[in-house]
Amino acid sequence: MNDLSPVSSPRQGSDAEVLRPHAEEQYAEELHLLAKEDDRPRPPGWKLSPWAVTTYLLGDGDRVTPKYVGARRVVEVAVATLATDRALLLLGVPGTAKTWLSEHLAAAISGDSTLLVQGTAGTPEEAVRYGWNYARLLAEGPSVEALTPSPVMRAMAEGRVARVEELTRMPSDVQDALITVLSEKTLPIPELGREVQARRGFNLIATANDRDKGVNDLSSALRRRFNTVVLPVPATAEEEVDIVARRVDQLGRSLELPGAGTGLEEIRRVVTVFRELRSGVTEDGRTRVKSPSGTLSTAEAISVLTSGIALATHFGDGVLRPADVAAGIVGAVVQEPVSDRVAWREYLETVVRERPGWQDFYRACRGVS
The missing domain is CATH 1.20.920 (Histone Acetyltransferase; Chain A)
Structure with a gap:
């Protein structure tokens, strides 16, 4: 089952009225310019090639402004990871631009940085898998129409990049809901006897604060599904x-x-x-x-x-x-x-x-x- 339609939110006015536009909106001209001139191979489902994504993040000294200031190799490893079937974990102390980098990676690769799960101690499993519109569920029983897809489910169905912020803040059982998603690239819906299979272009970026060790450490099974990139504090x-x-x-x-x-x-x-x-x-x-x-x-x-x-x-x-x-x-x-x-x-x-x-x-x- 891959026919889940995304629930789009109407824009609340023009970009000029928005306090903080999403990356794909704020830097739309740069993304369009790179896409127009990008003649390198693109992984399935990607808006830009890995080379162009890296250029978007680091800038070109002329028409593309840098979004991340740091070692080029760090960015190249992160981008190359997302071009494979492994998910990406950005790890570092607070303030090392983990969220900022994940947003811009998603914007450059998928053209959409909004498929986001915010991890907290109270994040439910539904935020990673799916929930229900209980009014319709009670009235009609389990159905696709009564299903409320999570950002991860939507990313799978649409072939986009999902983001999970502060992964280690989430309870361990909620974290482990990602194991099947990342290993099998499917999300079962047993109530309907169906599943969502990830389309090409799907991947997941998670961030974690390395000062949170011991809060909800990742299980070894889940950690194996990620390639970890440590973001350092500025060198100078x-x-x-x-x-x-x-x-x-x-x-x-x-x-x-x-x-x-x-x-x-x-x-x-x-x-x-x-x-x-x-x-x-x-x-x-x-x-x-x-x-x-x-x-x-x-x-x-x-x-x-x-x-x-x-x-x-x-x-x-x-x-x-x-x-x-x-x-x-x-x-x-x-x-x-x-x-x-x-x-x-x-x-x-x-x-x-x-x-x-x-x-x-x-x-x-x-x-x-």
């Missing part, structure tokens, strides 16, 4: 500054805020603070510092700076200054009220205070600490 400060600046610019445009250009100095400071506290040592390697309990990820740096730009725009002169980011930094660093506050104050007094050119930043952070 310059690379992380580049990532943060790009994302702050993108978010600023959607929120009608100024770009990050005038605040590049503050971006460098925030990235430096986060990297030093993450690693437990200053960038020159001379001073050891205590690491707080939080992750202080690239994503959190983006959030701090976006909030800072909003403060500068609405309550300042529009120029990002230390006072605009100080409260956000303290809020990100001090998660545990006692130990994190001690670590932050020690870092502030032994590193920030003594750093040339950082006195205004030191005063701003000291004022909100």
Whole structure:
């Protein structure tokens, strides 16, 4: 049985009114350009060739903007995995762009990044397999019309890429509902005596936070169905500054805020603070510092700076200054009220205070600490 029609949602207005368009909508021109010029072999069901998908993700330095800043080989392995019959697991600490990469992979391969299951402790098995319209089920009994397909079932029937976010947050029995899907490429519907067989082009991308080990570890049977790609934190400060600046610019445009250009100095400071506290040592390697309990990820740096730009725009002169980011930094660093506050104050007094050119930043952070 492969005749399940997708339930399409009407658009809620134009793209200009949408706070965050889906990747395939936001970058439709780039995807169209790549598809038009792409003369390389495409796996069955793919909108682009693996080479073009990689170009879409990493950019070409001209007409295609980079969506992921990192090692090319990481992206190539992820794309090559999806061109086989193995599913892809993106693993990494929070803030390493796992969700971002999975969305853009699905958009480039299938032209649809919306077939998404969000994993939580309360995710039911129906979110992975299928559910029922209980009004019709009671009135008519089991039927195709009473069936409510999950995003995974729809991806199988349509030959698209499904996404599962935070896989290890889901209960183990719900995780294991994927085993038959990934190994046999079928999803049985015993109530109807039928099954959905995956069409060519179907695959699945899952993400997991490696700090969640021990929450709901994957069974060995399920882990074997995935090829795992570990997404590293940015290797250098310059690379992380580049990532943060790009994302702050993108978010600023959607929120009608100024770009990050005038605040590049503050971006460098925030990235430096986060990297030093993450690693437990200053960038020159001379001073050891205590690491707080939080992750202080690239994503959190983006959030701090976006909030800072909003403060500068609405309550300042529009120029990002230390006072605009100080409260956000303290809020990100001090998660545990006692130990994190001690670590932050020690870092502030032994590193920030003594750093040339950082006195205004030191005063701003000291004022909100």
